[in-house]
Amino acid sequence: MQRPDNFESLLEAYPIKVANFEGPLDLLLFLIRKHEIDIQDIPIALITEQYLEYLELMQDLDLDVVGEFLLMAATLIYIKSRALLPRPVSSEEGSEEDPREALMLRLIEHRKFKAAAELLHERETVRSAQWGRPDDRISEIAGEEYEPELEVDLFSLLTAFQAVVERAKQRPSMALPIEQISIETRIEQLVARLSETEACGFEELFADASSRADLIATFLALLEMIRLKLVRVFQDGSFGPIRIYKRARPVDAPTPIGDPLA
Known part of the structure; x- marks a missing residue:
C-alpha cells in the first residue's frame, strides 16, 4: 500500500496504538482460525x-506497532528459517528447546485465557440485557437473532x-487534487451519520471516500471511535458482513487523543 502525499500530516498528533485492541498472539490465532488450521500443526511459512x-x-x-508485534515477527522468521535449514547432528540436540513447539504452547495457553475472557464478556452482556438493557436500540435494529458475542476484533477490521x-x-x-480530511473531522461526520441511521455497514462508511487518504482517515476514525466507546462493531459469523452500531458513550470512556485536556 502506497502512502498518499502528505500522509504524515494526516496523522500528526493523532497516534492509534495497536495495543488498545489486540496483541501478536491474537493475530496468530486470527490467521489460524481464518485458514481452519490445527493449532498443533501450524504451516509456519504461510502464517x-x-x-x-x-x-x-x-x-x-x-498504527503504533509495539515491540511485541515486531518480536513475534522476528520469532516467526527465525522458526521459518530454522525449518528450512538442515539441523546438525548433536549430542545435545534433545536438550535444545524447539521454538515452534514453544510458540504452539503459548498459543494454546493464550487461547484458553481468551476463551475464558469471551465467556465472561458474554455472561456480562446477557446479564446487562436482562437487567439494565443498555442495548435495546441495537436489538430493535438487528432483530431478535442478534448475537452480541460476535464482536469484531482488529484483524477482522483490517x-x-x-x-x-x-x-x-x-x-x-x-x-x-482533493482537500485532505482530518481524522477528527471524519469522526464528527461518522457520528452525525450514525445519529441519523443508528447503524450502517462497514463498506458504507467509505462510500463517499474520494481518495486513498480519505479511506485511511475513515478507517483510523473508526478505530478511535471504538476506543472512545462511541460505537460497537459486530460481524455476522466469523467472516460475514460487518456492521457498526452507535452506542451511548459510557462515563468511563477514554478521553479523545486530540483533547487538549487529556
Whole structure:
C-alpha cells in the first residue's frame, strides 16, 4: 500500500496504538482460525507470510506497532528459517528447546485465557440485557437473532479494510487534487451519520471516500471511535458482513487523543 502525499500530516498528533485492541498472539490465532488450521500443526511459512502482510498494513496505516508485534515477527522468521535449514547432528540436540513447539504452547495457553475472557464478556452482556438493557436500540435494529458475542476484533477490521482498498483501486482516479480530511473531522461526520441511521455497514462508511487518504482517515476514525466507546462493531459469523452500531458513550470512556485536556 502506497502512502498518499502528505500522509504524515494526516496523522500528526493523532497516534492509534495497536495495543488498545489486540496483541501478536491474537493475530496468530486470527490467521489460524481464518485458514481452519490445527493449532498443533501450524504451516509456519504461510502464517509467517500473512503475519508480515498484516504487520506491513498496520505500519502503512501508521498504527503504533509495539515491540511485541515486531518480536513475534522476528520469532516467526527465525522458526521459518530454522525449518528450512538442515539441523546438525548433536549430542545435545534433545536438550535444545524447539521454538515452534514453544510458540504452539503459548498459543494454546493464550487461547484458553481468551476463551475464558469471551465467556465472561458474554455472561456480562446477557446479564446487562436482562437487567439494565443498555442495548435495546441495537436489538430493535438487528432483530431478535442478534448475537452480541460476535464482536469484531482488529484483524477482522483490517481484513475488511484491505478489501475496501482493493475495490477502490478499480475506481477511476480523480484528476483534481482533493482537500485532505482530518481524522477528527471524519469522526464528527461518522457520528452525525450514525445519529441519523443508528447503524450502517462497514463498506458504507467509505462510500463517499474520494481518495486513498480519505479511506485511511475513515478507517483510523473508526478505530478511535471504538476506543472512545462511541460505537460497537459486530460481524455476522466469523467472516460475514460487518456492521457498526452507535452506542451511548459510557462515563468511563477514554478521553479523545486530540483533547487538549487529556
